[in-house]
Amino acid sequence: MNPILSTSFSLRVRFILCGLLLFIAFILSISFGQTSIPLSSLVDAIFNYDASNVEHIIVRTDRLSRALTATLVGAGLAVSGCLIQVLTRNSLASPSLLGINSGALFFVVLGVSLFTVSDINQLIGMAFLGAVVSATLVYILGAHGNSNGSPLKMILAGTAISALFLSCTQALLIVNNENMESVLFWLAGSVSNRELTLLSSVWPFFLVAALFTAFLTPHITILMLEEDVAKGLGQNVTVIKICVAICAVVFAAGAVALAGLIGFIGLIIPHITRHFFGVNQRWGLPANAFLGASLLLLSDTLSRFIMPPQELPVGVMTALLGTPFFIYLARKGNTNNG
Numbered sequence: 001m002n003p004i005l006s007t008s009f010s011l012r013v014r015f016i017l018c019g020l021l022l023f024i025a026f027i028l029s030i031s032f033g034q035t036s037i038p039l040s041s042l043v044d045a046i047f048n049y050d051a052s053n054v055e056h057i058i059v060r061t062d063r064l065s066r067a068l069t070a071t072l073v074g075a076g077l078a079v080s081g082c083l084i085q086v087l088t089r090n091s092l093a094s095p096s097l098l099g100i101n102s103g104a105l106f107f108v109v110l111g112v113s114l115f116t117v118s119d120i121n122q123l124i125g126m127a128f129l130g131a132v133v134s135a136t137l138v139y140i141l142g143a144h145g146n147s148n149g150s151p152l153k154m155i156l157a158g159t160a161i162s163a164l165f166l167s168c169t170q171a172l173l174i175v176n177n178e179n180m181e182s183v184l185f186w187l188a189g190s191v192s193n194r195e196l197t198l199l200s201s202v203w204p205f206f207l208v209a210a211l212f213t214a215f216l217t218p219h220i221t222i223l224m225l226e227e228d229v230a231k232g233l234g235q236n237v238t239v240i241k242i243c244v245a246i247c248a249v250v251f252a253a254g255a256v257a258l259a260g261l262i263g264f265i266g267l268i269i270p271h272i273t274r275h276f277f278g279v280n281q282r283w284g285l286p287a288n289a290f291l292g293a294s295l296l297l298l299s300d301t302l303s304r305f306i307m308p309p310q311e312l313p314v315g316v317m318t319a320l321l322g323t324p325f326f327i328y329l330a331r332k333g334n335t336n337n338g
Helices: 003-031 039-047 054-088 100-113 120-143 151-175 177-187 196-223 227-232 237-259 265-277 281-306 314-332
Strands: none
Touching: 003 039, 003 054, 003 265, 003 281, 039 054, 054 196, 054 237, 054 265, 054 281, 100 120, 100 151, 100 237, 120 151, 120 196, 120 237, 196 227, 196 237, 196 281, 227 237, 265 281, 265 314, 281 314
């Protein structure tokens, strides 16, 4: 068999397996919890809803919206992490490490605490604004000087900005502790109790960013090469970087608006997809979305059984998984995409 055809077939098989994993993780998320729901009842709840059936009510009012939220958030964080690693040429970069998530959270708390914002659409707008401000500050600090935005400087700038915004968030909550309950929605780092109305307010942003990212996919693949090579191939590197950065911020901010602070998805998944799919983002970006959604769905399902009858916030689960992986990468000294 032709080696090129063989490689293409192998990539297709891996991609199908990623999609199958997502489907299984989604079904498990809907089926398992304090009340286990058999597959037959699950199908009936979706296609033949009975308002008097307790299992149907659980699926429609809680499990389905929770699974959809985890799918969207996990996919968004993974794709955002991939885009950020391409931009910074730094395999340790992620929305959390570059302060994007903490910036979005701070602006949400700022809106609730100082401006008494309660409308969900306005809070989502605050999250997007905070993500943009944070990303801009990190870029300014990381690109300052003669290093031209070295990977180490970007990580240090992101760590500093993240610490700044988290400290400001804590200060606001201490001063206005009566508003604590209203922002637990974002502080918990959880996908539970998320209604479909919240999902409907955010998914259009994800859709536009996803379509734009799909259009940019060939350029993103070239961008992973040396910058001089990309320019030699006729790429307008500056414009492409700006567009990719906008997409990354939209994905990360939307994820924070939906689920609060959930870390490490954007760090772990891009490494896994590069291992199995290489640098070709025609396969890598959608695989990131599938695997990121699968990881968050499985983490959320597992979190329901760690401390029964209470549930562990899914952000804690992803941290437990991601921290050893981050330490491994740091010790390995793997700080660039090349």
